[in-house]
Amino acid sequence: MTTPDSSPAAAALPGTAVPRLRRGVRLSFDPTRDSYVLLYPEGVLLPNETAAAVLGRCDGGADVATIVASLAEDFDGVDAAQVSELLRRLVRRRLVEIVENTEPGEAVRGDE
Amino acid sequence: MSEPRPSVNPPLGLLAELTHRCPLHCAYCSNPVQLVPAADELDTGQWRSVLDQARQLGVLQVHLSGGEPMSRRDLPALVEHAHALGCYVNLVTSGLSLTDATATELVAAGLDHVQLSIQDADARLADVIAGVRAHERKVAAAAVVRRLGLPLTVNAVLHRGNLDHVGAIVDLAERMGADRLELANTQFYGWALRNRAALLPTAAQLRAADVVVRAATERLAGQMEIAYVYSDYHERRPKPCMNGWGSRQLTVAPNGDVLPCPAAGSIEGLALENVRTRTLADIWYDSSSFNAYRGTGWMREPCRSCAFRDVDLGGCRCQAFLLTGDAANTDPVCSLSPHREVVDRVLSEQTALVPPPSVPRRMPAARNGGAS
Numbered sequence: 001m002t003t004p005d006s007s008p009a010a011a012a013l014p015g016t017a018v019p020r021l022r023r024g025v026r027l028s029f030d031p032t033r034d035s036y037v038l039l040y041p042e043g044v045l046l047p048n049e050t051a052a053a054v055l056g057r058c059d060g061g062a063d064v065a066t067i068v069a070s071l072a073e074d075f076d077g078v079d080a081a082q083v084s085e086l087l088r089r090l091v092r093r094r095l096v097e098i099v100e101n102t103e104p105g106e107a108v109r110g111d112e
Numbered sequence: 113m114s115e116p117r118p119s120v121n122p123p124l125g126l127l128a129e130l131t132h133r134c135p136l137h138c139a140y141c142s143n144p145v146q147l148v149p150a151a152d153e154l155d156t157g158q159w160r161s162v163l164d165q166a167r168q169l170g171v172l173q174v175h176l177s178g179g180e181p182m183s184r185r186d187l188p189a190l191v192e193h194a195h196a197l198g199c200y201v202n203l204v205t206s207g208l209s210l211t212d213a214t215a216t217e218l219v220a221a222g223l224d225h226v227q228l229s230i231q232d233a234d235a236r237l238a239d240v241i242a243g244v245r246a247h248e249r250k251v252a253a254a255a256v257v258r259r260l261g262l263p264l265t266v267n268a269v270l271h272r273g274n275l276d277h278v279g280a281i282v283d284l285a286e287r288m289g290a291d292r293l294e295l296a297n298t299q300f301y302g303w304a305l306r307n308r309a310a311l312l313p314t315a316a317q318l319r320a321a322d323v324v325v326r327a328a329t330e331r332l333a334g335q336m337e338i339a340y341v342y343s344d345y346h347e348r349r350p351k352p353c354m355n356g357w358g359s360r361q362l363t364v365a366p367n368g369d370v371l372p373c374p375a376a377g378s379i380e381g382l383a384l385e386n387v388r389t390r391t392l393a394d395i396w397y398d399s400s401s402f403n404a405y406r407g408t409g410w411m412r413e414p415c416r417s418c419a420f421r422d423v424d425l426g427g428c429r430c431q432a433f434l435l436t437g438d439a440a441n442t443d444p445v446c447s448l449s450p451h452r453e454v455v456d457r458v459l460s461e462q463t464a465l466v467p468p469p470s471v472p473r474r475m476p477a478a479r480n481g482g483a484s
Contacts, residue, residue: 022263023261023262023263023291024224024225024262024263024291026200026224028198030170030172030198032122032167032168032169032170033122033170037172039172039173039200039224040200041202041224041225041227041263041265041291041292042173042202042225042265042292043173044124044125044172044173044200094334094337
């Protein structure tokens with residue numbers, strides 16, 4: 001059975017959302033395939049270079065806007081909407097979660 | 113020489129069946145009727161070599177299973193070895209030996225995830241299926257896994273005797289704090305096939321369970337993922353078994369036999385290779401067993417020209433062999449199979465009546481007092 005499309009995670013992620021890899025999800029590099037791999041219970045995902053760069057920045061501290069800005073330093077043509085969409089899909093696949101206390105609309109505390 | 117064929121990708125997963133010893137006696141056991149005795153198991157060094165070769169071949173997911181993998185004293189060493197190689201390490205366990213001390217040691221060794229079996233929602237009924245007092249220890253094991261912060265998958269094999277309790281099983285998994293719940297209707301291989309008449313659910317049971325599972329899946333979305341495995345005899349289309357033969361995963365049996373599918377040992381005439389005599393890479397790419405049913409070239413009609421050919425990949429080779437006597441036939445679960453009547457006959461004969469008692473699984477002539 002698949003998760004219905006009407007799941008709560010289907011809404012766009014706001015720039016203030018703080019994503020992190022879910023418990024048990026690990027990003028690593030596989031020399032055999034010369035590719036980044038996302039490892040999780042019962043599965044493996046081979047993200048492309050851009051997706052790997054996004055995943056590598058999901059540290060539970062940076063919000064989406066910060067991740068987009070950081071990506072723009074390393075890549076040309078970074079599209080905030082595309083990054084948000086990618087993260088939304090990863091949330092729906094239960095690989096990424098949004099850190100509590102930063103629900104849409106709530107301010108992110110700038111105490112770093 | 114093993115020159116990788118261009119069409120064959122490296123495997124992603126290794127199912128390492130460390131032992132067939134198990135403290136449980138479940139009638140639905142999918143392991144072969146003929147179990148590997150403890151004396152024939154690979155030793156620690158041989159398993160380390162299997163893990164080395166698997167990683168080199170491209171394996172990223174290692175499922176340490178059995179039997180009960182915790183029956184092996186070297187389990188922490190093997191977890192540590194697989195972790196050091198960069199693999200994601202899953203433990204597939206009954207949970208009976210998963211205490212604070214043993215679990216802490218495994219987590220320190222690099223364990224990533226635990227898959228814990230339960231037999232039913234109610235302790236008394238669950239222990240009847242397990243054939244041993246196990247249920248409360250499993251609930252305690254789940255609490256240990258949660259306390260240590262590991263992701264937890266709870267797995268319940270469903271059959272005629274517990275399918276009506278699926279709602280209570282979901283509730284229990286929720287109380288256990290599972291991230292994922294696998295509700296897997298019994299697939300009929302190995303010992304389970306012997307008990308098919310006792311285990312096969314009725315169509316009415318499945319319809320009722322379907323409603324419960326759908327509602328639970330919706331209610332728990334975002335909290336606990338539910339994976340539901342259908343009772344394939346009752347379906348019209350076969351399962352895409354293993355996502356294709358020799359496509360993503362390989363199994364190493366306790367004695368070192370290398371299998372394209374955990375049940376492949378049941379196919380007579382399939383020449384199985386062993387890690388004691390051939391390298392894993394050689395077996396994956398060049399053995400007759402792994403190449404026997406790769407891709408779609410082996411298919412006959414009705415698969416060969418079927419629109420679903422790349423969707424279900426002809427179903428399960430082992431089931432085709434077990435029910436029709438030829439592994440290259442279409443899985444007889446398929447409504448297009450000329451052998452579908454075999455499955456229909458089983459359904460009509462076996463789900464109409466009061467089921468016979470099942471036969472619990474026992475290790476032959478328990479050595480050293482058994483594994484429990």
